[in-house]
Amino acid sequence: MKRIFLLISLIANSLLISAQVSVEAEIDSIQIFVGQQTHLRLTTNVQPSQKVEFPQFQPTQMITPGVEVLKCEEQKQDIGDGFEARTMVYTLTSFDDTLYYLPPLTVKVDGKQYKSKSLALKVLTIDVDTTKVDQFFGPKDVQDNPFLWSEWSLPFWLSVLMLVLLALCYYLYLRLRDNKPIITHIRIVKRLLPHQKAMQEIEQIKADKMVASENSKEYYTKLTDTLRKYIEERYGFNAMEMTSSEIIERLTASQDQKALDELRELFMTADLVKFAKYSTLINENDKNLVSAIDFINQTKLENQPVEEKVKPQLSEEDQRTQKSRRLLKTVITLISVVCAGLFGFVAYTLYQLLN
Template sequence: MGVLLSLPMQAQVTVDASIDSLELLIGEQTDIHLEVSLDAKQRIQLPVLKDTIIKGIEIIDIAKPDTQMLNEGKRMLIKQKYTITSFDSALYYLPPFEVKVNDRSYASKPLALKVYSIPVDTLRPDQFFGPKDIHSVSITWNDIRWIIWFALMILVLLTAGYYLFKRYRDNKPIIRRIHVEPKLSPHEQALKDIEEIKADRSLLQNDSKVYYTKLTEVLRNYMKERFGFNAMEMTSSEIISYLMEIKEQNALSDLKSLFETADLVKFAKLDPLMNENDKNLVNAVAFINETKIEPDPNAKPEPTEITVVEKRSPKGRMILLGCLIIIAIAIVVLIYLIINNIIDVWF
């Protein structure tokens, strides 16, 4: 418990000093509190102390002065704290703290401090113990848990970064857009494709080779799905020969003419007239309608077709690159944290 010593110098100025503890063990610390009360208009100069108060009493810290206004601002109370210690056992006399107010000196009463060491029993030296051996401390979960968590986070980020890098390298979006469409029957799909060819009038007028190539591909796909033979790998004559085995020759005359014209356009650079091209397209539609099989309304519906669309805009590419940069920075930070934790645990 601290002892408060005060010495009123005159009515306007008082200087008080107190110490938190009168006794200390060597190396312990205590605080000295200096309080000065004066008129608000007076000038004050506190004691200028550096490292020591007296020999043997060291100053550890000097706190910033705290000023309080009293009596509606007419008076001031200034408080100053000094943290001290000592490493020599003795009874110390602390001289008064001197304060100057309006160039006039005022002082507190002196203080006393006893510093003592730990008593040693010299009569029983066997109670003294030498330095202990170094013991290894077992590593616990709390010591390595952050290392493991950070390593798992790096593994997750590396997986995500690899996926995003592949999408960036292959110029694909982060997320695939999937369209689910009903599966059409062979003749419905063929008629749909022919309508697309028919709608492209520029193709019909300017490039007969591409026109007949697309038209015969539609028919070949239809035959493959409808009759079950690989028409895509067969020549025109082979297709007609195969169909003649399952259909009357007269019914295939128009289809035969269509394939013959297509071969002449592809290999002999024939340029058919416009009405002949229209006639061949009509013949293709007629063949499909004559050979189509209407689906059974009571049959189980065919599974839907899933179309994966992978397109990415320039904005999406920039977002993808930004994500890769953020992941790289996060991995570097986590590696730094892991190294710091390893040093703390093992070194």
Template sequence: MRNNILNRLCAVLIAVLVGSSAMAQVQVTSKIDSLQMLIGQQTKIRLEVTLNKSQKAIFPEFNDSVPVAEGIELVEKEKMDTAYLNDGTRMRLTQNYIITAWDSALYSIPEMVVKVGNQEYKTNRLVLKVLSIPVDTLHPEKFFGPKPTMVVPFSWDDWAGIFYVSLLLIVVVVIIAYLFINFKQNKPIIRRIKVEPKIPAHQKAMAQIQSIKNVDASVDSKDYFTKLTDVIREYIKERYNFSALEMTSGEIIAKLTEMHDDKALDELRDLFMTADLVKFAKYEVVIDENDKNLVNAVKYINETKIEETLEDTKPKVIIVEETKTKKSKYFMLAAMVVLAALSAAGLCYIIYIIYNLYN
């Protein structure tokens, strides 16, 4: 009988000790930053719960229907802060409530209830004194009515960035639209090439002969006749379309005879013969022969030239159509993507500047 009583007493004592140790594992405290404040000011209630890492705490929720206290308004519930203790086995949870009040009074903030597992824990009561704003009733002349709305003067510096970015944005949008239309329609690329008319062979030859006239043949006859025959060879090459520059004088005469072009051929033969004698046989010519050969060259060019029509002397415009290749399409698509990104960035910049101007 005595043993049964002792066993029961031990069991009760163990239960009490276990329960008290479990309660000691959870600590709940609350404090307020300011014990007093003016109407409309804000203060903060700090609710701290220390518990084991494996435990979960449920903090009180406040709203219009469930106020912190009568006459006290909850402004904001901040994000909960968690700090780990004792090598991570325990943790401290801190929940901040920002509150305000709009009537001057002494407020009693009731106990807050935190639930950990199946157990509820209550905090201590808090007191908050809200003071009214002191008014100097002895000097009513110091009270002023509402001030009129101030008109902010226009400043170009504030809008310059928006203006220039907007202009750039319009240009970019037009380019995107142009690229998109061309990309969708798949029209060929049209190029207009202006071709200047080719200088006729006889005009080119006559211009070169004019420069040869200024050369003194008596000083260097070989150089004089070399230049003169080179002009004629170049003219024959362009006029008759064969390689006169690479042929001998006899081969040129034979080729022209074969082509049945006998115009001024005797004069040309005399010119080539005199030039060959000067260049290879060191033949000395007199002034009259130089003039005669120059006249023969001019006569041959005038008798064999092809007259150009007025239409042939006008510049021509050649229109070339090219189909778009895959490479050009990819380039257009990439250009549109880049320009679209620039447009989005410009639009965001404009919105950001306007927001800062009005806020």
């Protein structure tokens, strides 16, 4: 009876351990550029006494055609309850841009085989303009510079500043001597409002017939750049450096849901065209163009000044007042003092460098 009980216990324990063994496969990044590396982790939870055999690959051996294994590294970690996690980390790379299927990997635990799930790896490339090879030059030889620019840069730029200040000082002196005004006329600067700029660019898109062009990427790039510039000037945040989702999130509090949905759909289509080579139809292009125009018309601010005056012209009587002459003298004196200080500092610095 004892032997039978012991045999039953061993069989039950073996079945329990077998049921608790699992193999998990995960990859750090499912999308890399050509030549970049990523890590595939194959993990199983076992008891310390169990024997685990992971798939082994030699350096540069293919895990699947087109995907190389650079190295393998086994790791262990205690997870409690008498079990430990054993992990094999495979460093992968690829030099062909395509979508790879990574087949299930088989792990042996005490001679019994367990398979992981299959994975996918997308390898991207960067377009290179090979038609303009004359713009690329080979490396130059190492130059033996007699001095370090970092030591001479400060006195050089201070000398340039001193010359500019001296020229300004001389100009103000001539103005003071001849009693000529510094500002001779009124300048009125006219500027376009953000929505006016955006509508001009959209009219240019129409004039260029980009809506019906086969080059959807150029059309959506121009259209989204126009919207980003408008949003940046209209709402005051750097939309040109933000992703489409970040722009929509910033606009959520200030726009109605319908306008945001149309804008989100436009940006999503543009992203698909630019990054996933998605082909659009002419009616889809027309719809997105109308959505862009509607968004601009719904959010534009028209009650803004379009002209800016730059300092009114001074009269001849005002030019000759004692206050103006005193101000010019004060400015000339300050510039002279600054130039004298700069000259002394530059001269001292050059003396230290030359000695």
